[in-house]
Amino acid sequence: MSLELTAPAQDAPAVADDGVWLECIECGEQFAPFEDIRYTCDDCDGLLEVRYDEPATWDDFEGRGVWRYNAALPFEAGVSLPEGDTPLHEVPRLEADVGVETLRIKHEGMNPTGSFKDRGMTVGVRVAKELGVDRLACASTGNTSAALAAYGARGGMETLVLLPAGNVAAGKIAQASLHDARILEVDGNFDSCLDIVQELADMGEVYLLNSLNPFRLEGQKTIGLEILEAFFDDYDTYPDRIVLPVGNAGNTSALYKAFRELVQSGSLDAEDVPKLTGVQAEGAAPMVEAVENGWDDTRRWDEVETKATAIRIGNPVNAPKALPGIRETGGTAVAVSDEEITDAQRDLAAEGVGVEPASAASVAGLRKLRREGVVGDDERVVCLTTGHLLKDPDAAFEAGDDPEPVANDIDAVLDLLSE
């Protein structure tokens, strides 16, 4: 199997460009990286992965942000705002309350457009330039569309986004709109939007920048690289576990790939690789179902529901890459209720960390796994929070307290305060 944690690096095949090529994770077919546009394998339609003949070592990294890690990426630099270099917050009260040795929060909401998607887009839009395409497109639960619109604008390219009507948070549509994406609201869910945009891409109408595009995941690998470097700086060791929200399972796949490449380059021992632990909402949990049943792929859920609209996804396209990652690192996956998600959103807010509902799923999942005894009290854990609070102002209002109206008068204010 090609996705083993300890699989060694390969020599560059003839199709490689400067030691970089695309490889099918199912049948092993290899392709030149930038000659033609393809998202899946010509032979078997399997997912493609970017491969390097010389995986990077820690010593190869310098500078800041995503492009600090250019030795692990297909280009030196990209269309940048810039992105990455996000905080790894300490949350001492929450850490004590959850009951783990260490809890840190990697807040991806601190990226330029407020989510981790920027890391994928800085690389993806650079590849689009290499390929010479001019119209970029994605299906999105919101954040991808915001990032694509901003990075497309930065790169001077046209952008088209397909969104599930009525199920995208206000902040995200506002971003896509102001950055001048053409926005189509589809009468369907995210998975139907992706079906359509994939067809458009296959017809050559657009260049697809969903996480099916293997170059997006290259940028998202840097989340894992940043976590390991920052954690090691503080504790002289690596986290035991990384807990993350799962929608299309792009991050799960990307983090696993980052760790595999570090193992390949001799920079990380296989036993030090953190356990990848995915969290989904109960109403949209095909990955949890697949992990629980030991499947290699997910079953498509046609009906999905959760207030964490960013992960309201029933057909995770990257499941065949992510499931081996969860399995081989000794991780797991867990589903949480919308109520648990909102509670976790409040918990994080009480530490000053403002996140959107999908992001809080990681903390909700950790709590649940602690309660069930799956996560031990001696574990060092990093939870990933994927998007900023302001992405979904309606959810924030709902989770927080209502403003209190008061007369324009000091005595009225004092009266209220003394209540």
Ligand SMILES: Cc1ncc(COP(=O)(O)O)c(C=O)c1O
């Ligand atoms: C805030 C947020 N969290 C999590 C996810 C899911 O990420 P992935 O598709 O990498 O599993 C998304 C993607 O839509 C998102 O916007």
Ligand SMILES: [Zn+2]
């Ligand atoms: Zn194939």
